[in-house]
Amino acid sequence: MKIAILGAGAMGSLFGGLLAEAGATVTLLDVNQQHLDAIRRNGLHLDTQGLGIPDGTRTVTNLATARPEEATEVPDLLMIFTKTHQIAQALASARHLLGPATWILTLQNGLGNVEAISAFIPRSRILVGVTTLPADFLGPAHVASHGGGLIRMGYADSTTPTDHPGHRPFNGCCRLCQVVDLFNQAGLRTTADPNVWAAVWEKAAFNAAFNALCAVTGCTVEQIEFVPSGPQMALAVVAETIAVARAAGIPADLERTQAMLLGSFKTHAGHQPSMLQDILAHRRTEIDSINGAIVRAAAQHNIPVPHTEMLYTLVSLIEARNASRPEQGPLNECRPERGPLNECHPERSAATALASGV
Numbered sequence: 001m002k003i004a005i006l007g008a009g010a011m012g013s014l015f016g017g018l019l020a021e022a023g024a025t026v027t028l029l030d031v032n033q034q035h036l037d038a039i040r041r042n043g044l045h046l047d048t049q050g051l052g053i054p055d056g057t058r059t060v061t062n063l064a065t066a067r068p069e070e071a072t073e074v075p076d077l078l079m080i081f082t083k084t085h086q087i088a089q090a091l092a093s094a095r096h097l098l099g100p101a102t103w104i105l106t107l108q109n110g111l112g113n114v115e116a117i118s119a120f121i122p123r124s125r126i127l128v129g130v131t132t133l134p135a136d137f138l139g140p141a142h143v144a145s146h147g148g149g150l151i152r153m154g155y156a157d158s159t160t161p162t163d164h165p166g167h168r169p170f171n172g173c174c175r176l177c178q179v180v181d182l183f184n185q186a187g188l189r190t191t192a193d194p195n196v197w198a199a200v201w202e203k204a205a206f207n208a209a210f211n212a213l214c215a216v217t218g219c220t221v222e223q224i225e226f227v228p229s230g231p232q233m234a235l236a237v238v239a240e241t242i243a244v245a246r247a248a249g250i251p252a253d254l255e256r257t258q259a260m261l262l263g264s265f266k267t268h269a270g271h272q273p274s275m276l277q278d279i280l281a282h283r284r285t286e287i288d289s290i291n292g293a294i295v296r297a298a299a300q301h302n303i304p305v306p307h308t309e310m311l312y313t314l315v316s317l318i319e320a321r322n323a324s325r326p327e328q329g330p331l332n333e334c335r336p337e338r339g340p341l342n343e344c345h346p347e348r349s350a351a352t353a354l355a356s357g358v
Helices: 010-021 033-042 084-093 113-117 175-185 196-217 221-226 229-247 254-267 274-280 291-300 306-324 350-356
Strands: 002-006 025-029 044-047 057-060 064-066 077-080 103-106 126-131 136-139 142-144 151-155 190-192
Touching: 002 010, 010 025, 010 044, 010 057, 010 136, 010 142, 033 064, 077 084, 084 113, 103 113, 103 175, 113 126, 126 175, 126 196, 151 175, 151 196, 175 190, 196 221, 196 229, 196 254, 196 274, 196 291, 196 306, 221 229, 221 254, 229 254, 229 291, 229 306, 274 306, 291 306
Parallel strands: 002 025, 002 077, 025 064, 044 142, 077 103, 103 126, 151 190
Antiparallel strands: 044 057, 126 151, 136 142
8 A cells, every 4th residue: 555644743753664564655744854864864763662563663764755745656545644733734735646546544633634634635535533652753763652552543424323334344345444454464553433533532532631731731641640630630621522522412432531541641651742742842732623622612512611721721821922932942841850740940830830739
């Protein structure tokens, strides 16, 4: 299978490297020229001990790289790993790669990704899914994953929790089955999920809790447990989000999402969620397509979501502050040596003070 990965950051590079090892013809598309050049010279260095894959540290050399506008090979599958707000610009740069038989797979965080992609390709050729795999960008041509996870995917135009006609797992009867089979061969635990939109909302709930909490406090995932109210707030955000999903007719599962969140304190220990990485790097975050999208959907159904809305406001404030004063450093920039809670300079972190009750 010919695969193009649009957005070869931590997640895109991780997936691209593993799929190339499994025999796919993979091209990484990105605008980070230093990263692309390093892969061309020396291959992609993968640290995947946390995934339970043999030879957890190795280099993948059978990867092609290009800037999107320079690529010429039309893929069977284009995987998009940009942020939601980057989809239109990214796909516009790769429009020439969307052939009449090309499918797009989105495993992106947040809500609204399929709607944005549908401006470029029919919804009937879009696969949507979620992954709980963590990934970190350690430098040019070097990515790592610190824990295991599961991928759930299905057809974007599936609106009811019923299986697609003729589906038999892994027999190559349809594009979804072919992709699921390839992912599993690559060591990426994947299932074809007929109720994929519930999975999308459950992942949105997970991210609205962990991504936003870590972005506000500067904590890694397991550090949210340093005070009892940390996990309690995360669980409250999950409950609010699942209530909104159910009001919208999506049968999201509260207990399953809570269990996924609580288990991540161990399986994702040491991981900095992408929203925290964006805050530290002064990049625009995905807060609007995660917590913001949940808040807007909640308003449509008259459901109160105070914890989700508070985190939306706090991350938005940090993001705006960083954008207006980039030379000052992130609002939640911490000094780990000051204590187990990553105590921050009080003059820099009103958000952290609020979260810790100061």
